[in-house]
Amino acid sequence: MEKYKLIAKIKKGVFQGLCLLSSQTVTLKQLGFPDNEGVPGSLIKEITLLQAMRHANIIRLIDVVNHQEQSSIVLVYESMETNLTSFIRIYPKVMKIPRTIKELLRQILLAASYYHSFNIVHGGIKPANTFIDPATNTLKITDFVWPRTLFNSNTEDPNEELGFCYKAPEILVEHKQFSTAIDVWSVGCIFAEMVTQKPLFSATSEFHQLAKIFSIMGTPSEETWPGFSRIYRYLHIYNHCKPKDLRKLVTGLEPAGIDLLHKLLYMDPKGRITARQALEHVYFQN
Amino acid sequence: PMQCYISQKEIAKDATVIHISETPHLNRNWYFSRKEIEHNTPSRSDGIDYKQEQHLRKLYCSFLQELGIELKVPQVTIATSMMFCHRFYMRQSHKKNDWQTVATVCMFLACKAEETPRWLGELAVVAYKLIYKWDPSASRRIREIYDKQKDLILIGERLLLITIAFDLNIEHPYKSLVAALKRLAITDKELVKIAWNF
Numbered sequence: 176m177e178k179y180k181l182i183a184k185i186k187k188g189v190f191q192g193l194c195l196l197s198s199q200t201v202t203l204k205q206l207g208f209p210d211n212e213g214v215p216g217s218l219i220k221e222i223t224l225l226q227a228m229r230h231a232n233i234i235r236l237i238d239v240v241n242h243q244e245q246s247s248i249v250l251v252y253e254s255m256e257t258n259l260t261s262f263i264r265i266y267p268k269v270m271k272i273p274r275t276i277k278e279l280l281r282q283i284l285l286a287a288s289y290y291h292s293f294n295i296v297h298g299g300i301k302p303a304n305t306f307i308d309p310a311t312n313t314l315k316i317t318d319f320v321w322p323r324t325l326f327n328s329n330t331e332d333p334n335e336e337l338g339f340c341y342k343a344p345e346i347l348v349e350h351k352q353f354s355t356a357i358d359v360w361s362v363g364c365i366f367a368e369m370v371t372q373k374p375l376f377s378a379t380s381e382f383h384q385l386a387k388i389f390s391i392m393g394t395p396s397e398e399t400w401p402g403f404s405r406i407y408r409y410l411h412i413y414n415h416c417k418p419k420d421l422r423k424l425v426t427g428l429e430p431a432g433i434d435l436l437h438k439l440l441y442m443d444p445k446g447r448i449t450a451r452q453a454l455e456h457v458y459f460q461n
Numbered sequence: 462p463m464q465c466y467i468s469q470k471e472i473a474k475d476a477t478v479i480h481i482s483e484t485p486h487l488n489r490n491w492y493f494s495r496k497e498i499e500h501n502t503p504s505r506s507d508g509i510d511y512k513q514e515q516h517l518r519k520l521y522c523s524f525l526q527e528l529g530i531e532l533k534v535p536q537v538t539i540a541t542s543m544m545f546c547h548r549f550y551m552r553q554s555h556k557k558n559d560w561q562t563v564a565t566v567c568m569f570l571a572c573k574a575e576e577t578p579r580w581l582g583e584l585a586v587v588a589y590k591l592i593y594k595w596d597p598s599a600s601r602r603i604r605e606i607y608d609k610q611k612d613l614i615l616i617g618e619r620l621l622l623i624t625i626a627f628d629l630n631i632e633h634p635y636k637s638l639v640a641a642l643k644r645l646a647i648t649d650k651e652l653v654k655i656a657w658n659f
Contacts, residue, residue: 212581213618216573223574223629239627241619 179203179240179251191254194237200254201237207247214248222250224295225319232286234306234317252317257309259302259365263372266309273429275312276369281459282314283362288450291355295319298353300361301338302368339381340364340374344395345444347385348407356444359453363439367421370428386413392442393418400443431458491548491628498551507556517555521546521564524591528568531587534577541631542571548625561592566617574629585610 179192179201190203208215225236238251259279263270270276283305290297297319304318339347343360346353367375378387389395394416395403404410422433435458438448448456504514522543529539545567549558565588572579586603589610593599638656647653 210615213569213615214573214622216576216578219570219573219629220576222627226628227630239622241623243619 178238179249192251194251202252202254204250204252205242205247206250210246218248221319224293225250228290228293228295230286230289231313232282232315233289234315255306255308255315255317257307259305259307259314259369262307262309263302263369267372270369270372271427273432276366277432277459278312279307279314279369280362280366281454283316283365284450284454286314286316287355287358287362288454290319291358291450294355296353296355297358297361300358300365301341302365303338305365339384340376340378342381342384343444344385344388344442345406347381347388348409354444355449356447359439359447359450360444362450362453363436366432366436366439367425370425370432375424388442389413390416391419391421391424392440395442403443429458431456431460434458491551493551502551503554504550504556507554509555514550514555517560518547518550521560524561524564525568528565528588528591531591532568532572532579532584534568534572534579535575537633537635538568538571538575538577540633540635541575542567544631544633545570545621545625548628549621552624561588562613562617563621565592566614566621569614570618570621570629574631581611581614582607585614 178196179194181190181192181203182200183191185191185202188205188207190205192201192203193199194201206218208218222236222239226239229235234255235253236250237253240249240251242249257265283300287297287300297316299318300316304316306315306317307313308315341361341364343357346357364375376384376387376391378384393399394413395410397404421436422428422430425433425436428436435448435453435456438456439453441447499511502514504517505511509517525539525542525546529536529542542564546560546564549563549567550560553563565584568588569579569581569584572584585607589603589606590600593602635657642653642656
């Protein structure tokens with residue numbers, strides 16, 4: 176730990192620091208745990224996966240440090256200052272340029288298709304953990320909620336920390352079979368937000384989130400989401416809504432973009448486009 | 462700001478059998494030349510010659526194989542534990558770090574890394590019995606040393622992680638071997654067996 180100097184506390188357990196060897200600013204995340212079974216297996220797995228992931232659009236895990244005094248482990252990440260939320264606030268004009276939006280969306284999808292190819296679900300993509308370097312418009316995502324492989328994914332809710340506005344409907348109904356499709360939904364939400372500069376599904380609370388989604392995308396029926404009434408037994412309490420016209424809600428987006436947005440925000444996760452397929456969409460062709 | 466210095470000495474003070482001797486290297490380079498393996502290992506500086514170290518390597522590998530079978534873990538977990546052990550002794554000396562303890566710790570970590578977890582308590586007992594299998598009174602002693610063994614493994618786990626710089630990615634040759642055998646259309650069973658067990 177003598178390699179790093181702490182500069183500021185960002186939030187509980189997260190610090191901004193300076194690497195004394197490279198003078199690089201870094202983000203330090205301190206993880207504590209009970210010591211009775213040693214370092215938790217999930218953390219071992221997480222470190223293994225994060226170290227294996229090398230991608231220009233994913234914030235890199237630079238180092239892992241044992242912190243003996245506090246019996247914790249510190250993950251050292253490369254540090255970036257501006258997240259998408261503040262980027263939109265600081266550079267509203269840049270965000271109005273269609274090419275900027277296209278380029279940023281492409282980079283999120285590149286990151287997603289990369290880790291989806293390892294069967295890793297991010298589980299918490301949102302503007303707050305999507306970082307942008309204003310000098311180069313390079314986008315990098317971070318904060319994998321539960322970066323674990325899919326085969327043991329039905330035990331925990333990966334979205335405890337996810338801003339509920341970006342949660343996929345299958346998570347909101349607590350459907351236990353999560354897949355990489357939950358990330359694609361979040362990317363769709365971010366896409367719309369980049370265009371309009373406000374969240375597309377902004378409910379007042381998590382409780383109202385599902386109703387908000389239904390009010391825009393339409394309440395699922397047997398045709399639009401086969402088997403949904405079996406997954407979600409409270410469906411009958413929701414009003415039947417017809418899907419709204421996204422062109423009117425996400426104004427200024429070209430028709431190809433609207434088509435891609437529809438595919439990213441396809442309600443039934445089985446019919447949702449994958450990140451890899453999305454990259455080949457016509458929207459990116461010019 | 463939080464105070465964070467890893468004090469190697471303090472860890473070593475608690476451990477009776479494992480001592481980290483120097484500031485660990487932090488790089489993640491695991492490729493060594495023949496010369497480095499033959500002449501430049503930490504054990505060599507402590508007066509253990511190449512032949513002795515080769516013998517110790519064989520000892521901890523067979524120990525891990527046996528331990529893995531006792532714990533009913535897959536071969537991949539066993540292979541990973543061996544790799545952790547190899548990596549550890551490229552950076553630490555045999556003279557200061559008892560190989561049976563280190564190997565037990567490597568198995569504990571490999572079980573986690575390969576998602577075949579075993580309880581610390583179970584591992585401590587099984588490993589202790591294996592280490593003292595020549596001594597019929599060992600199983601009676603287990604209750605007395607149980608907590609101490611567990612603590613030792615926990616301390617060892619941190620030391621192992623520091624020593625191998627938290628680099629837990631191990632690529633085993635099994636997959637590539639199968640692919641190569643297929644591509645070269647090799648069907649000679651004896652050859653396949655030798656290659657697999659190499």
